[in-house]
Amino acid sequence: MTLKEFKRYADAYGADLDRWPRAARIDALALLDDSAEARDLLADAAVTDALLDAASTPLVSSRREAEVFDRIADCLAQRIVPEFVPWFLSRPPFRPAPLAGFLAGMALAGFLSYSQGLISFEKTSTPSLSGVMIVSYLGDTR
Amino acid sequence: MADAAAGDRKAFGTLTRRHLRRSIALAQRVVGNAADAEEVAQDAFLQIWANADRWRGDGTRFTTWLYRIVVNRAIDYKRRRSFAPLDAADEIADPAWSAETVIDGIRIGAAVDAAIAALPERQRAALSLCYHEEMTCAEASEILQVSVSAMESLLVRARRVVRARLQPLIRQKDGARS
Numbered sequence: 520m521t522l523k524e525f526k527r528y529a530d531a532y533g534a535d536l537d538r539w540p541r542a543a544r545i546d547a548l549a550l551l552d553d554s555a556e557a558r559d560l561l562a563d564a565a566v567t568d569a570l571l572d573a574a575s576t577p578l579v580s581s582r583r584e585a586e587v588f589d590r591i592a593d594c595l596a597q598r599i600v601p602e603f604v605p606w607f608l609s610r611p612p613f614r615p616a617p618l619a620g621f622l623a624g625m626a627l628a629g630f631l632s633y634s635q636g637l638i639s640f641e642k643t644s645t646p647s648l649s650g651v652m653i654v655s656y657l658g659d660t661r
Numbered sequence: 662m663a664d665a666a667a668g669d670r671k672a673f674g675t676l677t678r679r680h681l682r683r684s685i686a687l688a689q690r691v692v693g694n695a696a697d698a699e700e701v702a703q704d705a706f707l708q709i710w711a712n713a714d715r716w717r718g719d720g721t722r723f724t725t726w727l728y729r730i731v732v733n734r735a736i737d738y739k740r741r742r743s744f745a746p747l748d749a750a751d752e753i754a755d756p757a758w759s760a761e762t763v764i765d766g767i768r769i770g771a772a773v774d775a776a777i778a779a780l781p782e783r784q785r786a787a788l789s790l791c792y793h794e795e796m797t798c799a800e801a802s803e804i805l806q807v808s809v810s811a812m813e814s815l816l817v818r819a820r821r822v823v824r825a826r827l828q829p830l831i832r833q834k835d836g837a838r839s
Contacts, residue, residue, distance in 0.1 A: 533820070590699075
């Protein structure tokens, strides 16, 4: 390991060699034995570590945590899909079966209504083609 | 998480209780204040609920996914805030304090906080994950979605900048020792 590589590791991981990549540790220890410069670099890294240790730790109280939790729960309650979901809003795996049943029911109801004479299809006279095509500028069919 | 992904609100509640505190703390380190951190954590968990069915349990740890969302939202939040009017922005202490004003550990802590707060978002996030949250570089790189080498570069730059900003303090301490 070169001194430059050692410096990069020390700058990235700090003075605690346990935090360094495993592969670099043995080489680093060997360099520390031989090089006073490497020892100085590690001492500098230890100073930076000590400064970072002095940074304040965000304190999250139980009350604060509970407040955020409640706000999340409120948001979910407003967005929540109700327990009873109409078949047409249900998730895809359940959607085709009720849809097929609904269509079959409608078809059966239509057939029975027609067969019982409840509805009839009477032929209506269709206007001749010429009658349809002659349209006045007011939109009336002559 | 598998239950939450299937739409189980109770399971999601348990998951939220388990990870909320640490998520708020992580967000606070990146955004720099408590109120914004709470909003970031709240948004992150709602995003997780909304996209829970996209979570794949194939080797990806839930916490990696969670912290990735928290950090990304915190960075976005911080960037949006940086365009806010000056009177709405949080005050950041001047890191160039005089040696006389640094008289105790509280002031040192405040100076370090200010130096960290002045870092670019990704460097600050890298420092928070690796140093304060004690994650390995590989774990943190997954969260920030960069290579391990890029993660090391972020850490190197972050630590060098913090050290440079706090140089007057280091000199003062060295002077006091000698």
